[in-house]
Amino acid sequence: MIPSQAKPHETESHTSFDALMKITDRPPLVFVEGRGSWLRDQSGKAYLDFIQGWAVNCLGHCHDAITRAMAAQASRLLNCSPSFYSEPMIRLADLIARHSGLHRTFFANSGAEAIEGAIKLARKWGQKNRNGAYQIITMDHGFHGRTLAAMSASGKPQWEQLFEPKVPGFPKVELNNLAQVERAITANTVSVMLEPIQGEAGVYVASDEFLRELRDLTRRAGMLLILDEIQTGIGRTGKFFGFEHAGVTPDILVLGKGLGGGIPLAALVAHEEVCCFEHGDQGGTFNGNAFATAVGCTVMEEIAKPGFLPQVARTGAYLADRLATLSRKHRCGGVRGRGLLLALALGRAIGPGVAAQAFQRGVLINAPRPDCLRFMPALTVTHEEIDRMIGVLDEVLEQTV
Numbered sequence: 001m002i003p004s005q006a007k008p009h010e011t012e013s014h015t016s017f018d019a020l021m022k023i024t025d026r027p028p029l030v031f032v033e034g035r036g037s038w039l040r041d042q043s044g045k046a047y048l049d050f051i052q053g054w055a056v057n058c059l060g061h062c063h064d065a066i067t068r069a070m071a072a073q074a075s076r077l078l079n080c081s082p083s084f085y086s087e088p089m090i091r092l093a094d095l096i097a098r099h100s101g102l103h104r105t106f107f108a109n110s111g112a113e114a115i116e117g118a119i120k121l122a123r124k125w126g127q128k129n130r131n132g133a134y135q136i137i138t139m140d141h142g143f144h145g146r147t148l149a150a151m152s153a154s155g156k157p158q159w160e161q162l163f164e165p166k167v168p169g170f171p172k173v174e175l176n177n178l179a180q181v182e183r184a185i186t187a188n189t190v191s192v193m194l195e196p197i198q199g200e201a202g203v204y205v206a207s208d209e210f211l212r213e214l215r216d217l218t219r220r221a222g223m224l225l226i227l228d229e230i231q232t233g234i235g236r237t238g239k240f241f242g243f244e245h246a247g248v249t250p251d252i253l254v255l256g257k258g259l260g261g262g263i264p265l266a267a268l269v270a271h272e273e274v275c276c277f278e279h280g281d282q283g284g285t286f287n288g289n290a291f292a293t294a295v296g297c298t299v300m301e302e303i304a305k306p307g308f309l310p311q312v313a314r315t316g317a318y319l320a321d322r323l324a325t326l327s328r329k330h331r332c333g334g335v336r337g338r339g340l341l342l343a344l345a346l347g348r349a350i351g352p353g354v355a356a357q358a359f360q361r362g363v364l365i366n367a368p369r370p371d372c373l374r375f376m377p378a379l380t381v382t383h384e385e386i387d388r389m390i391g392v393l394d395e396v397l398e399q400t401v
């Protein structure tokens, strides 16, 4: 898609937004198509997309391989109910097992739903093996989704008073602080759950050392390590999974976002010894449907192609380098993150304004917190697209005091 050739979309018409619940402040325009790193709205304006549906379109918008897989599966089989096997369901579970080193998968339709499954699995395991231990230690500022238990497990300060009472059993500790984890452990603690990189919090990396210490600690204490890799998994950090950087393997792994390449798909993955669900404990109407899992297979196969992940690592290093230069020039606070999940610390609360200005100039960037910007482009983003985004950001920062 070439921005200068933009033409108004033919479906342009009077648009009312009134029939939609207000859940966020959306700009008053309508997106109609996307290709790779580009989106186009109803008026024909093109946008360079460094959000990608919140790190969901890992291969960019409407990648040919995904479109082909969807068309092929759509005319073959969509859903045969979760009480039967389908070919793509089996194949995707095999692919996940092969790449993760874990053994079994339960498919879900959203990250939060898979997190709920992880919490249930850990509690069930605690019932069976740890005398009913149920507490899961989670991190301050962590984000695990928007169902009630996932919100309770999250450490978002703005959520503390929301939808009370919460689900009990999620004591919080500081990220990268092992002593606090040790102090939080009681006879009722069954697990520790965290993101290898806290995305929503503003891209804060759990250090490799902390992850290794947590692995040792949980093993010694007979507890489970749950990694929420909904944002960091499927190539985002330049490795298939974020935990590979630290060389640890969790007992339970949660995947989402990139796994579906843009369609709803998530996964609860676990070590054989932890898989203690009995028939009837877990399920769901759409879970593991043939359509979604066929797309997941295609995503996994693309990411696993020789050279793909090294390319993500190189592109990530290039983006980090360009951002670091920008940071020095505009006296910002530096760059955080790994691979193609990066943040520019701004050092002041100008994030939303900068993101809004960039949006006006046709670049989509997210400000997860007022004092930083987050970058989660397609894993296939090019150096030219990065240069173009940096150029716009440079102009915007120039004009922002």
Ligand SMILES: *Cc1c(COP(=O)(O)O)cnc(C)c1O
Residues within 6 Å of the ligand: 109, 110, 111, 112, 113, 115, 143, 144, 145, 146, 195, 199, 200, 228, 229, 230, 231, 256, 257
């Ligand atoms: C997005 C996200 C979730 C929630 O996933 P949904 O699909 O929005 O329910 C949970 N954990 C992390 C780390 C995420 O980034």
